[in-house]
Amino acid sequence: MDSGDLAVFAAVAKTGGITRAAQALNTVQSNVTHRIQMLEAELGVPLFHRHTRGVTLTSAGEKLLPYAERIARLIGEAREAAADGPVARGKIIIGSLETTAALRLPPVLASYAAACPEVDIEIMTGTTAAMIEAVLAHRVEAAFVAGPVDHPDLVALPVVEEELVLATAPWIDDIAKLRDRAGQLKIVVFRAGCTYRVYLERLLAARGLVDVRRLEFGTLDGLIGCVAAGIGVTLLPRAVLAKAESEGRVALHAVPDKDAKVTTVLVRRGDSFVSTALRRFIETAQDFWRDRAPEQKVAAARIAPQARHSPRKR
Amino acid sequence: MDSGDLAVFAAVAKTGGITRAAQALNTVQSNVTHRIQMLEAELGVPLFHRHTRGVTLTSAGEKLLPYAERIARLIGEAREAAADGPVARGKIIIGSLETTAALRLPPVLASYAAACPEVDIEIMTGTTAAMIEAVLAHRVEAAFVAGPVDHPDLVALPVVEEELVLATAPWIDDIAKLRDRAGQLKIVVFRAGCTYRVYLERLLAARGLVDVRRLEFGTLDGLIGCVAAGIGVTLLPRAVLAKAESEGRVALHAVPDKDAKVTTVLVRRGDSFVSTALRRFIETAQDFWRDRAPEQKVAAARIAPQARHSPRKR
DNA sequence: CAAATGCCATCGATAAACCTGATGGGGAAC
DNA sequence: GTTCCCCATCAGGTTTATCGATGGCATTTG
Numbered sequence: 001m002d003s004g005d006l007a008v009f010a011a012v013a014k015t016g017g018i019t020r021a022a023q024a025l026n027t028v029q030s031n032v033t034h035r036i037q038m039l040e041a042e043l044g045v046p047l048f049h050r051h052t053r054g055v056t057l058t059s060a061g062e063k064l065l066p067y068a069e070r071i072a073r074l075i076g077e078a079r080e081a082a083a084d085g086p087v088a089r090g091k092i093i094i095g096s097l098e099t100t101a102a103l104r105l106p107p108v109l110a111s112y113a114a115a116c117p118e119v120d121i122e123i124m125t126g127t128t129a130a131m132i133e134a135v136l137a138h139r140v141e142a143a144f145v146a147g148p149v150d151h152p153d154l155v156a157l158p159v160v161e162e163e164l165v166l167a168t169a170p171w172i173d174d175i176a177k178l179r180d181r182a183g184q185l186k187i188v189v190f191r192a193g194c195t196y197r198v199y200l201e202r203l204l205a206a207r208g209l210v211d212v213r214r215l216e217f218g219t220l221d222g223l224i225g226c227v228a229a230g231i232g233v234t235l236l237p238r239a240v241l242a243k244a245e246s247e248g249r250v251a252l253h254a255v256p257d258k259d260a261k262v263t264t265v266l267v268r269r270g271d272s273f274v275s276t277a278l279r280r281f282i283e284t285a286q287d288f289w290r291d292r293a294p295e296q297k298v299a300a301a302r303i304a305p306q307a308r309h310s311p312r313k314r
Numbered sequence: 315m316d317s318g319d320l321a322v323f324a325a326v327a328k329t330g331g332i333t334r335a336a337q338a339l340n341t342v343q344s345n346v347t348h349r350i351q352m353l354e355a356e357l358g359v360p361l362f363h364r365h366t367r368g369v370t371l372t373s374a375g376e377k378l379l380p381y382a383e384r385i386a387r388l389i390g391e392a393r394e395a396a397a398d399g400p401v402a403r404g405k406i407i408i409g410s411l412e413t414t415a416a417l418r419l420p421p422v423l424a425s426y427a428a429a430c431p432e433v434d435i436e437i438m439t440g441t442t443a444a445m446i447e448a449v450l451a452h453r454v455e456a457a458f459v460a461g462p463v464d465h466p467d468l469v470a471l472p473v474v475e476e477e478l479v480l481a482t483a484p485w486i487d488d489i490a491k492l493r494d495r496a497g498q499l500k501i502v503v504f505r506a507g508c509t510y511r512v513y514l515e516r517l518l519a520a521r522g523l524v525d526v527r528r529l530e531f532g533t534l535d536g537l538i539g540c541v542a543a544g545i546g547v548t549l550l551p552r553a554v555l556a557k558a559e560s561e562g563r564v565a566l567h568a569v570p571d572k573d574a575k576v577t578t579v580l581v582r583r584g585d586s587f588v589s590t591a592l593r594r595f596i597e598t599a600q601d602f603w604r605d606r607a608p609e610q611k612v613a614a615a616r617i618a619p620q621a622r623h624s625p626r627k628r
Numbered sequence: 629c630a631a632a633t634g635c636c637a638t639c640g641a642t643a644a645a646c647c648t649g650a651t652g653g654g655g656a657a658c
Numbered sequence: 659g660t661t662c663c664c665c666a667t668c669a670g671g672t673t674t675a676t677c678g679a680t681g682g683c684a685t686t687t688g
Contacts, residue, residue: 083357
């Protein structure tokens with residue numbers, strides 16, 4: 001039993017058929033059949049139930065599958081780890097909240113792109129929950145999300161603390177007046193699952209505003225436009241709204257301290273290999289925020305030098 | 315790069331020499347040299363510094379080594395998790411009628427648990443029909459059901475013959491009197507689909523009692539309590555009712571021979587692999603009943619020895 | 629009811645990978 | 659300088675993997 005056999009096995013399990021697995025593996029069906037049979041003979045256990053529409057895992061197969069997946073992933077990581085050198089190259093995929101991506105990421109990316117020209121960068125945006133899921137599923141190497149994050153498989157580095165402010169139409173000069181219009185009020189959020197939405201609803205509920213309607217937007221500009229038009233209110237980092245406020249499109253209202261601060265953290269898997277490209281990215285991000293925004297009290301403990309040669313720890 | 319390559323690599327790293335690794339791996343030096351070279355070529359990085367006293371890891375090699383060790387360990391664990399050997403281990407799921415589970419199974423399970431401590435056992439209860447369906451769908455490995463079972467994909471081993479008796483409230487001394495109370499009479503059964511229910515309805519219908527109401531119970535105690543209270547009658551194996559009768563809670567009435575005997579059989583798929591754990595369970599069950607209840611005429615043909623390493627057959 | 633489809637097992641031939649044993653070169657120890 | 663140990667290379671044979679084709683089986687389609 002070697003990793004090749006397990007890869008074939010996993011492909012069959014995933015596709016639910018030997019024929020389908022064969023074409024997924026760019027080989028022929030007889031080949032897959034043979035390797036599965038060899039594997040079953042070696043283990044002394046059938047791994048699949050054969051039926052006319054394909055195959056399904058036996059209980060032994062179900063026990064084996066997670067190992068096959070872990071081993072496949074480790075093989076990939078091993079290849080990356082060994083091929084990785086002191087100079088950052090390859091590709092990294094970074095997740096981010098939309099607000100962070102719009103506000104904080106561009107200068108970092110510019111700096112990183114200059115420092116590591118051989119790295120392809122891809123940014124995925126989504127909610128905190130979606131990004132954490134993406135990190136856990138290895139779809140992104142790391143992600144900027146709203147903290148705090150407490151998950152045994154993740155490590156989180158605080159990068160910047162945002163002040164959340166309530167944005168309303170410009171003619172609203174007092175939050176208290178919102179209650180008069182509670183019926184028509186909407187909260188305007190990026191999308192379901194957005195962390196800031198939870199903060200906003202809690203904040204409004206504390207003021208007796210419950211059961212307000214939601215309006216979801218996919219773009220920051222559209223969202224601000226909605227607020228400017230008086231359709232609803234939103235809660236976003238002050239820096240995101242600064243420009244709109246200076247243009248007189250929205251009015252900003254401070255919120256109580258306990259609701260006002262949210263720390264953006266960079267999360268990554270604790271047990272995964274950190275490529276040079278990713279390490280350099282994290283360093284760049286931290287350098288950037290620490291050097292150019294020193295007034296912000298960021299608990300920016302430099303990422304601890306990783307034990308590069310014992311990447312795993314449970 | 316597969317796990318075999320990594321195993322060779324790890325051996326070289328551990329022994330500090332290609333020649334030494336070769337004899338540790340029971341192979342020839344040229345072989346090890348070649349595979350290391352292939353691995354280095356694939357990764358595009360040298361893994362060892364060669365010098366006259368042997369080899370030492372390069373930095374790339376040092377990064378790769380922990381992965382090689384982890385993967386080797388996982389391969390072993392995977393084999394351990396899935397493989398079936400001469401010693402019973404793993405998990406078996408056994409289906410059973412509720413009556414059989416309550417009456418016949420506990421001593422068998424005690425014996426089996428002592429003999430095969432490394433096996434996790436799960437008992438599912440349900441009606442004959444449900445259990446047969448579960449066996450066919452691979453949800454349980456085998457099941458105790460009411461015979462006879464005649465299905466092309468199933469093999470049934472008779473394990474014990476039960477005498478079914480009619481139980482009524484203790485003041486009923488003659489079944490014939492039941493007809494006088496036909497209006498209020500209920501039949502009390504485990505649940506819809508119970509095999510004994512079919513027997514009971516047939517038996518009552520033969521006496522002109524049709525269209526009686528049903529009362530379904532999930533527990534044996536509740537069911538007997540109902541009968542004791544005169545709410546209805548039930549049909550169950552004599553052994554199940556023996557205690558209640560001795561306490562005077564119910565009266566038992568023999569039923570005609572043709573309806574009285576039901577053979578409990580153990581069914582399993584005929585075409586499925588029989589794990590060591592399951593084989594030992596079947597043996598334990600048969601040994602138990604044969605040895606300790608020799609008076610019972612059980613057609614206890616011992617299960618045929620299986621061909622362990624050709625797990626499939628169509 | 630027959631033809632067609634989709635799926636898996638099997639087979640023989642070919643190609644690739646692997647293992648083997650022998651040889652040669654190079655540096656360190658004696 | 660000689661010996662010893664170690665690694666790289668090479669030609670060979672053997673095992674293993676792969677391929678394409680064929681057939682059986684059960685369901686689906688016409």
